[in-house]
Amino acid sequence: MYLLELGGEDDAFAAREAASAAAGVQRIAPGLAVADAVVPERVRGLAYTHRASDLLGRTDASLESAVALLETAPIDREGSVAVRATDVHGSTDVSTARAERELGTILVNRGFSVDLEEPDHVLRATFSEGQLEGGGTLEADEETGDLFAHPDGDASPGERVSVCALGWLAAESVRDFGDRAPTDKPFFQPGSMDPLLARAVANVAGARPGAAILDPMCGTGGGLVEAGLVGADVIGTDAQEKMVRGARENLEHFLEPDDPSPTGVARGDWHVARGDATRLPLADDAVDGVVFDAPYGRQSKIETHRLEDLVSGALAEARRVAPRAVMIADRSWASEARAAGWDLEATFERRVHRSLTRYVLVLERRSTA
Numbered sequence: 001m002y003l004l005e006l007g008g009e010d011d012a013f014a015a016r017e018a019a020s021a022a023a024g025v026q027r028i029a030p031g032l033a034v035a036d037a038v039v040p041e042r043v044r045g046l047a048y049t050h051r052a053s054d055l056l057g058r059t060d061a062s063l064e065s066a067v068a069l070l071e072t073a074p075i076d077r078e079g080s081v082a083v084r085a086t087d088v089h090g091s092t093d094v095s096t097a098r099a100e101r102e103l104g105t106i107l108v109n110r111g112f113s114v115d116l117e118e119p120d121h122v123l124r125a126t127f128s129e130g131q132l133e134g135g136g137t138l139e140a141d142e143e144t145g146d147l148f149a150h151p152d153g154d155a156s157p158g159e160r161v162s163v164c165a166l167g168w169l170a171a172e173s174v175r176d177f178g179d180r181a182p183t184d185k186p187f188f189q190p191g192s193m194d195p196l197l198a199r200a201v202a203n204v205a206g207a208r209p210g211a212a213i214l215d216p217m218c219g220t221g222g223g224l225v226e227a228g229l230v231g232a233d234v235i236g237t238d239a240q241e242k243m244v245r246g247a248r249e250n251l252e253h254f255l256e257p258d259d260p261s262p263t264g265v266a267r268g269d270w271h272v273a274r275g276d277a278t279r280l281p282l283a284d285d286a287v288d289g290v291v292f293d294a295p296y297g298r299q300s301k302i303e304t305h306r307l308e309d310l311v312s313g314a315l316a317e318a319r320r321v322a323p324r325a326v327m328i329a330d331r332s333w334a335s336e337a338r339a340a341g342w343d344l345e346a347t348f349e350r351r352v353h354r355s356l357t358r359y360v361l362v363l364e365r366r367s368t369a
């Protein structure tokens, strides 16, 4: 089993993204999840998971319990070690400095040497307390059939939990998103997608080496850059020639270098063309996944369509060319998605500020059979 340390403000969404690099993800406490298996190369490309560790054991969020756990845990490793402790969101009163010292002493007593600079093994000690929020995967209520959000773990929504989890660091995500701030890209326009969110959305849509990902309203290409950096081949269309030229500039800059991307994979191929998202120049099932950031109406230039018609048309076209889509918008669009033949696999909502709530919809093509 693996311990996942989640980042960002929405654990449900982070866990959903982690599922693109792991099997059997379950949230166990604020900022923490466990998984049955992970693909380390893909963990490197996650936005909202910082680390995956080989789980040594778990107990309640106190140093005494952590000490007892480590004293008795079977350890099949040799070499030097360092202990790194985290108090997730400052939610416990555990001193991480003391935890590192005491847990390090136990490892020394068990025959390990300590090397804080270049250890052979890093023991992650994570402490977290709080309520597990619901959100994410939708389940039907057995009696009423109403859909509700479940926290995906073995705890119930709202339940208070206290967890210490210990694990040997196995993989870390590459934290280079600051290098791709929208305003620092060769081509910038207001409304460009934040690279962290764009990466997570690309991962949930299935971006990986060998997969093809389409953004039919690609704007500056923010979503395509992130999908390409985790190795997917990417296709973008946009109704405005200015955006097509700008997206090309950004993709050339971030996806053309010959060296592997910082996540360790070859950068994907890319193509961008002017096109209407409601009439895509692509064959049925041409791609593996679609990402799209629906125009916010007031902000993006809408060419020839009412916003509702544009979104409905784009959803229908997306369903024709891909079995899965992830959509971001400033309103839910859930009924339009259903009407276009999609099932809602999960939905996430986050208030960004007073007048903006962001919705993320994970859509699976409904079979017509």
Ligand SMILES: C[S@@+](CC[C@H](N)C(=O)[O-])C[C@H]1O[C@@H](n2cnc3c(N)ncnc32)[C@H](O)[C@@H]1O
Binding pocket: 191, 192, 193, 216, 217, 218, 219, 220, 221, 222, 223, 237, 238, 239, 240, 243, 275, 276, 277, 278, 293, 294, 295, 296, 300, 301, 302, 303, 305, 310
């Ligand atoms: C919210 S922006 C996308 C931002 C993009 N994700 C980024 O990171 O820059 C929406 C884009 O949809 C484009 N658009 C509007 N109507 C369209 C249509 N019918 N077909 C294709 N693109 C369209 C706009 O030109 C705009 O670039």
